[in-house]
Structures are given as C-alpha cells and as structure tokens.
Amino acid sequence: MKRSIRLRTAATVLVMTAGLLALPVQAQAATADGTSLAQAETLLDKFQAEAVPASSPAAQLQKRLAEDQDTADAIDPSAYQCTTSTPVRDWLAASRSDWTRSDQNDADLFLQVVLLDSVLYPDAHSKQFGAQGEFTKVVNRTFGDLGRFWDIDASRIDVVAMHPDVLLDPAGVQRVFQEAFGVPEEAAKKLGEAVATIADQDKFDHGQHPYFTFNAFAMDGLDLTDRTIPPEIIMGDGVLEGYKAVGLDDVAPASILAHEYGHHVQYQRDLFETDLTGPEASRRTELMADSFAGYYLTHVRGAHYKWDRVRDFQKVFFQLGDCSFAAASHHGTPNQRLHAAQYGFTLAELAFPRGQVMPTVEFAAKFEKVLPQMVAPDA
Secondary structure: OOOOOOOOOHHHHHHHHHHHHOOOHHHOOEOOOOOEHHHHHHHHHHHOOOOOOOOOHHHHHHHHHOOOOEOOOOOOHHHOOOOOOOHHHHHHHHHOOOOOHHHHHHHHHHHHHHHHHHHHOHHHOOOOOOOOOOOHHHHHHHHHHHHHHOOOOHHHOEEEEEOOHHHHOHHHHHHHHHHHHOOOHHHHHHHHHHHHHHHOOHHHHHHOOHHHHOOEEEEOOEEOOOOEEOOEEEEEHHHHHHHHHOOOOOOHHHHHHHHHHHHHHHHHOOOOOOOOOHHHHHHHHHHHHHHHHHHHHHOOOOOOOOHHHHHHHHHHHHHOOOOOOOEOOOOOOHHHHHHHHHHHHHHHHHHOOOOOOOOHHHHHHHHHHHHHHHOOOOO
16 A cells, blocks of 8 residues: 555645535535535635645645656556456445546545544544454554564554544544644534535445545654654555455455555665656555565564465455556556565565564665566566
C-alpha cells in the first residue's frame, strides 16, 4: 500500500466535491439543522476558490506528503506484463458497480474525510482492527514481533485503525472540515450534516462501505500548529475486509503490516534517498518494503511462515500491484511485487538455521543490487 497518504490541494478537493450534493429533485430534503442539500451545494461552490490556510493541518499534510501526479519521467508500459484484474481488486469493483459518477465523487470525498480523521485524530478511534475487531490480536502481535525483529526504534511508531464511523457523525465531519481545511464553523457544521445525510444510504452501506477505508499506509511524524502527529501506520477496515472476502484473512493482516513497517525502516534509516526519479523512485521504495516484509514473514525469528503460507502472502503482494506506470505513486506491477516478496523469502532461507537477522542497512544494500533484475521488462 501507500507509504504515505496523498491529498489533493484544498482547491481541488472543493472542486471535486462540488458534485457532492448534485442530487435528484426528490432527494432535496432538509438536513437535521434545516439546511437543504441544495443550500449545502451552494456552500461548497462558494469554497471552491478559497485556499486552505497555510497553517491548517490539511495544508501542512499537502506540503509534507505531496499529491499523486502524472509525470513525463514514466516507465514504458509496453515492456511489462501487467493486469489490474485480481481477486481483491475485482471484489472492490463489484462492491460499487452500481455507483454513478456522482456517487463516486461523493465516495472520494468521504474517503478523504475518513483518512484525515484517522491521521489527525487517532485517539478518537477504537484500538480494534477490522470492522468487528476481528484482526486486533494478529495486528498487535505482529507489531510487537516486528519491533523485536528489526533494528529500529518501534516505540516511535503508533498503529492506528482507520474506521469510517465519522461519516455518520456530523460533529466529526464538521471537525475535519473546520480544523483540517479551515472552513468556518457554521459552514463546516452544514457540511457535516450534508455528508452524514448522503453517506447514510444503502449504496454506501450506511457509511460503512469498504471503499472508504480500502488502504493502509505509513506516515512519518508531522508537526502541526497545535500538536505533533507521531509516526504512524494506519490500517483500514476495508482492505482487511477485502482480503477476508478472497480467503486470505489469515495471512494478509501480518503481510500488510510488515510492508508498512518496512517503510518505517526506510524512514529511520534514510533509505528513501535515490538517484531514481518519478515512478521509478516510488517503485523502488515500495518493492524494498515488499522485500523487508517477505524477509520478516518467512524468517525463523520472524513470523516463520511455512511454504504454503509463503505462497499465500505472495498472492497478497501480487494482488496489490498496479499498472499506473506514469504515476508518481507507482508501486510496481503484480509480477514485480511478487518477485520482491520472493527475494525477501530467499534471504530469510539463507539465514536458516542460525536465525541471524540481517541489519536493515545491509539488507537495503543487497536489495539495491538486485533491483535492476527485479524490474527488468517481462513483456
């Protein structure tokens, strides 16, 4: 998954959400405070051209993490085998097959509200992972194991659950618009009512649709005006639900968490520095995290999965590959992610039976040497 969250600029967010309230006439009901959806739409239009204050959390996140963007420094797609059709991606697509373009725009806004709420107000979320808390034990156990396995400071990292509950909480949505985007209090209150009303529909699973939390990411610390956000790993309910739906729930939580922990290895060891640019730089970062994860998951002193379980987690990484060759957030093709996970497994096998754990800097140096072969064209 992403090593960091990607936010649109404030202006883009509001332009995108202008369609949020473009509902059929019969849906133009009043929200709880008497504000109609049409009035809320007008409010959104008013804010489209308003810049978010530079001191606001959203603006600082934008500056700190940067938005996904296309770039001319792109990888040649014709040189690679790649497919976006994998079981977990197909499952997610099927779950929203009846959405209109307007529904998708709404959902994209909801996704950002949920994401900002999780990042900026982690203490407001339960410490349970999964919609019913069903992944809490494995996430906590794996995080503890990772802290003992790798030679970085785990005490600096917080693991946060990303739930979509805020969408049906007008006050919570108001806080996101008000504090994260600098929207005035009364306008933010109306937006909170409008978002809660729209999200509470069957098509959106009454605010619980997995699309809103189909992500996991790592983020280094962030200094805000009034507080500091610690380094985090955020685990979304939706992505865990997706892998449960395709029969990989016994291995996916640990695999995903191990990958995101790999990004924190990169943060603490300054391993993001590279001569590569654009999509190639992002691909390198993500494949290295895949290899870190593969090493931990199969090492005798790590999760120590057996071969059949190894194949299961490799399926996880395969399914997370993408074909966005021109995107600055390109993670690598499914084949490349599979190869990266297998490389970590190979190094873990070489450590058996003595069980020595390779220092993270040494591991990264070995990875750099094999990266060119790992991403060689396969078409």
